[in-house]
Amino acid sequence: MSKRTTHFWIEVVLLVLITAGIATAFLIDEMQPLNKQDIKMDASDLRSFAAAGRQLLDQQQKGQLTQTFFDSQASLLKEKVRSTTEALHDGAEPAAERDRREASNLAAQLSAAVEDLEAGRSNGSSLGRVLEELKLKSKQLEDRLKNE
Amino acid sequence: MNKFLEIFLGILTAMGGFVEVGELVFSVNAGVKFGYHLLWMVALGTVGIIVFGEMSGRIAAASSQPVFYFIRQRAGYGAGLLTLIAANVASLLTCAAEIGGIAILLKLLFGGNYFLLAFITLIFLLLVVWFLSFQAIERIFGLLGLMMLVFVVAAFWFGPDWSAMGTGFIPNIPTFETSSDYLVYAYFAVALLSSIMLPYETYFYASGGIEDGWTPNSITENRFIVIIGFTLGALLSVALILNGALYFAPLLIEPQLPGTAAQAPAFLFGKWGLILALLGMFFAFAGAAIENALTGAYNIAQFFGWNWGKYRVPKDAPRFHFAWMVMFVLAALIIFTGVDPVEVVEYSIVFSIVILPLTYLPMLLAGRDKDYMGPYANGWLAGILGWAFFVLICIAALAAIPLLIITHGGRG
Amino acid sequence: MSEHHLDIVRQVLDRPIVDANHYNCGKVDDIEIGLEGQPKVISLLVGNDLTSDRLPEFARYISRKIFGRRRVKIPWSEVSVITDDIKLAKNADEYGLDERQGFIYEFISKLPGAWKK
Numbered sequence: 001m002s003k004r005t006t007h008f009w010i011e012v013v014l015l016v017l018i019t020a021g022i023a024t025a026f027l028i029d030e031m032q033p034l035n036k037q038d039i040k041m042d043a044s045d046l047r048s049f050a051a052a053g054r055q056l057l058d059q060q061q062k063g064q065l066t067q068t069f070f071d072s073q074a075s076l077l078k079e080k081v082r083s084t085t086e087a088l089h090d091g092a093e094p095a096a097e098r099d100r101r102e103a104s105n106l107a108a109q110l111s112a113a114v115e116d117l118e119a120g121r122s123n124g125s126s127l128g129r130v131l132e133e134l135k136l137k138s139k140q141l142e143d144r145l146k147n148e
Numbered sequence: 149m150n151k152f153l154e155i156f157l158g159i160l161t162a163m164g165g166f167v168e169v170g171e172l173v174f175s176v177n178a179g180v181k182f183g184y185h186l187l188w189m190v191a192l193g194t195v196g197i198i199v200f201g202e203m204s205g206r207i208a209a210a211s212s213q214p215v216f217y218f219i220r221q222r223a224g225y226g227a228g229l230l231t232l233i234a235a236n237v238a239s240l241l242t243c244a245a246e247i248g249g250i251a252i253l254l255k256l257l258f259g260g261n262y263f264l265l266a267f268i269t270l271i272f273l274l275l276v277v278w279f280l281s282f283q284a285i286e287r288i289f290g291l292l293g294l295m296m297l298v299f300v301v302a303a304f305w306f307g308p309d310w311s312a313m314g315t316g317f318i319p320n321i322p323t324f325e326t327s328s329d330y331l332v333y334a335y336f337a338v339a340l341l342s343s344i345m346l347p348y349e350t351y352f353y354a355s356g357g358i359e360d361g362w363t364p365n366s367i368t369e370n371r372f373i374v375i376i377g378f379t380l381g382a383l384l385s386v387a388l389i390l391n392g393a394l395y396f397a398p399l400l401i402e403p404q405l406p407g408t409a410a411q412a413p414a415f416l417f418g419k420w421g422l423i424l425a426l427l428g429m430f431f432a433f434a435g436a437a438i439e440n441a442l443t444g445a446y447n448i449a450q451f452f453g454w455n456w457g458k459y460r461v462p463k464d465a466p467r468f469h470f471a472w473m474v475m476f477v478l479a480a481l482i483i484f485t486g487v488d489p490v491e492v493v494e495y496s497i498v499f500s501i502v503i504l505p506l507t508y509l510p511m512l513l514a515g516r517d518k519d520y521m522g523p524y525a526n527g528w529l530a531g532i533l534g535w536a537f538f539v540l541i542c543i544a545a546l547a548a549i550p551l552l553i554i555t556h557g558g559r560g
Numbered sequence: 561m562s563e564h565h566l567d568i569v570r571q572v573l574d575r576p577i578v579d580a581n582h583y584n585c586g587k588v589d590d591i592e593i594g595l596e597g598q599p600k601v602i603s604l605l606v607g608n609d610l611t612s613d614r615l616p617e618f619a620r621y622i623s624r625k626i627f628g629r630r631r632v633k634i635p636w637s638e639v640s641v642i643t644d645d646i647k648l649a650k651n652a653d654e655y656g657l658d659e660r661q662g663f664i665y666e667f668i669s670k671l672p673g674a675w676k677k
Binding site for chain 2: 676
Binding site: 037040041044045047048051052054055056059063064065066068069071072073076077080135139146147 | 252255256257258259325326399400401402403404405407408410411414415418419421422423426556559560
């Protein structure tokens with residue numbers, strides 16, 4: 001083989017190895033069950049989403065937002081909550097299973113609350129309180145997992 | 149009088165063009181997570197972009213040749229091509245993030261389907277860049293981006309703790325409970341630095357200087373604009389951090405949607421605050437999208453020796469024009485895959501800092517080359533600062549990807 | 561730089577080429593040097609055939625597959641002035657280096673406003 005051809009094949013092999021390596025790393029990461037760290041991050045997302053929903057409702061009721069903004073932001077928030085809810089359906093490590101269920105529970109409640117938010121069902125002041133409560137519960141879970 | 153007006157407009161344009169979607173997201177979140185503690189990074193990044201902005205402008209004014217001419221000549225074809233591809237991938241990702249951000253803003257302003265709005269954004273950008281002159285584009289988007297000053301007013305209104313703010317400007321590492329918090333702090337520091345020193349800014353600035361017909365006489369004007377304009381622009385970044393620290397942090401909100409930031413001025417000023425913020429963001433993001441698409445086209449045309457520039461009759465620079473159109477279309481296609489623009493922003497910011505040494509080194513070498521620059525080569529100040537920042541950027545570039553992975557994108 | 565001394569690597573290679581009207585014609589991708597007798601520059605070479613040669617093997621292969629193996633030869637006698645760029649004696653199309661052809665040009669030149677300013 002000429003020097004040129006050798007170099008060519010070395011480069012191809014290197015490229016394939018690097019790409020395969022990165023792809024494998026990704027796949028392995030995806031397939032890992034959720035650990036406490038992952039659930040903590042999801043809980044912190046839930047906390048943030050609940051707080052955002054609460055504030056969105058509050059500002060809307062005070063007339064600080066346009067209806068379009070409220071509707072669109074609520075719908076975008078709903079999307080975000082849905083994606084976190086789905087992420088929590090993955091399997092968890094045995095040690096983290098209880099936490100996963102707790103987080104999943106909160107996610108389901110938050111999903112319902114954000115549905116109400118988007119549909120404009122504020123139920124007087126009770127939706128606000130529900131969101132506030134979910135925010136605090138998520139924060140508690142988040143803090144607990146942080147210190148473990 | 150005319151000269152002063154030119155400089156004044158230049159300053160305002162530089163200021164209005166300072167913020168783009170990545171900077172917005174990272175600044176607000178940095179404020180939420182770390183209060184005043186990362187203000188020093190904004191200051192540091194601003195000095196950095198001033199140093200390299202001034203250098204790239206001076207190179208354009210002194211040699212009438214854009215930076216990519218020099219890259220190929222001095223680094224050779226292979227290394228130059230690698231730099232070209234890297235810079236253009238960074239610009240493509242940034243452009244995509246801006247387009248996604250704009251689509252979200254349009255949805256918040258007018259409602260409608262996100263993908264349809266992204267498509268409308270694409271058409272809008274194509275038409276604007278094709279039909280408007282370079283100067284008109286610069287001015288319109290830069291000046292209207294200044295509507296984001298509502299965030300500065302809001303920051304004042306919220307009442308920052310001035311002495312704490314002052315200490316925040318001194319480089320510091322707060323004490324955290326867990327070690328992962330330190331890593332997240334480092335990640336945000338790197339991301340903030342990157343979002344302020346994005347590579348396209350210097351390339352665009354240099355090419356823009358040639359579009360504007362700069363000569364060595366323009367060097368002082370360039371300095372004024374860069375120093376004052378970018379410093380004022382940094383004010384917007386600081387204001388966003390303050391909005392994060394003073395409004396969102398107590399509410400425990402970490403904004404993951406670009407539109408959420410507008411809720412801060414809305415809280416203080418009602419619907420008008422909201423609309424001003426959203427419109428300001430629209431023009432800032434659109435300006436950034438345009439700059440990135442044009443930068444991609446400038447880079448390719450300058451590297452291969454094609455005719456380029458909006459100052460030319462379009463049919464005489466066919467490949468250049470085709471190139472920026474392709475940039476917009478590819479960026480829009482990325483958004484059409486449905487990926488979250490904020491995620492794209494994350495990757496574009498990390499990728500940008502990783503390649504930043506590659507894009508800044510040629511500039512540093514061109515700036516000090518007396519053959520190239522004659523009497524306008526780097527003085528001692530530009531030289532020292534240039535190399536100091538280059539070292540800083542290299543450290544940040546090495547740390548970026550490990551930090552991204554370990555902190556799961558800054559989430560902990 | 562001096563009038564009697566031309567550094568063909570620093571002052572010619574990878575420099576922009578412009579035609580008689582100062583219209584860009586690409587860059588000097590390679591230089592053909594004659595080595596019989598006194599070494600001298602025979603021509604400037606432009607095209608992907610030459611630039612792809614300067615890349616690592618795999619990149620060379622991909623580059624040739626996508627962009628072809630075009631090469632354009634400009635006799636050294638056609639170079640009229642060398643300053644920061646290489647100026648040629650005639651117009652770009654007479655050397656086959658005018659970018660105003662092909663499907664990109666067809667597309668751009670047909671858009672409204674393409675001939676304005």
